[in-house]
Amino acid sequence: MFTGIVEELGEVASVTATSGDSALVAVRGPLVTADARHGDSIAVNGVCLTVVDVDGGTFTADVMGETLRRSALGGLRPGDPVNLERAATLGSRLGGHLVQGHVDGVGEVLSREPAAQWETVRFRLPAHLARYVVEKGSITVDGVSLTVAGVGADWFEVGLIPTTLKLTTLGVRRVGDPVNLEVDVLAKYVERLLGAAPRGEVA
Structure with a gap:
């Protein structure tokens, strides 16, 4: 379990293909x-990875093919910055909020609007996640716990303060870049509980 508060901006040292469609990723x-x-x-950009080796200030982790396909980690290259927690x-x-490190979907940076002390960033929201995202609710973007400032049918917006822009990858993400999204797990539990309630009864 994580909190979505990035501890360090790391750097991908290497990505090595292993047997099948998995990879061994080394991160400084x-x-x-x-x-x-x-x-x-x-957590690497919001994806919970298990440490298999530590060498000085670098750790390595095995990344399964499913993780590479269902998250933005598949596009990592040596030298890329990554959020670490x-x-x-x-x-x-x-x-922040309760974060599992299990990516629910991949979004995309749609626009960036700089202001005096912050920046408003809009992201594409996959249709199957829209029901879990509400204004003033929590969402994790590349491992960063953020408060939703606005939401539409296929997008949501957040306001990024200078600290977030400086100390996380969200400061350098460009329009069109993919991002890992994890919605608030509490919303999914509520949906499941309400859906499982016997007909005619109030959960």
């Missing part, structure tokens, strides 16, 4: 690797 991140061990979880502990502060 001195902060998140300071106490990392084999088997630990680190270690898994939360029971004593962690919940600065």
Whole structure:
């Protein structure tokens, strides 16, 4: 479990194809690797990956073919910046919201509108996720916990403050770039519970 508060802006060191359609990804991140061990979880652009090796300030992780296909990780290249966050502990502060590190879909940057102290960014929203996104609700974009400022049938907008623009990949994402999206898991649980309620009863 994560919180969507990026700890470090890392860098992809290498991407090596392995057996089948999977890959071994190496990421430089001195902060998140300071106490990392084999088997630990680190979110890379919002995707929960398991550490298989740590060498200095670099960790490697196996990425399954399904993950490469269903997230934007399949497009990573050496030198690309990535948002990194270690898994939360029971004593962690919940600065963002509950994030699983399980990508629900891939969106796309549609537009960017700079303002004096922030920037409004609009993203394409896959149709199957639209019902989970509400104004003032939470959504995770490339591992960053954000508050939805506006939403339409196939898009949503967020306001990015200078800190987010400077310390995450969202500051350099360009129009047309893909992004990993994870909707608020609580919305999915509510939907499931209401859908499972016996007919005629109120859940």
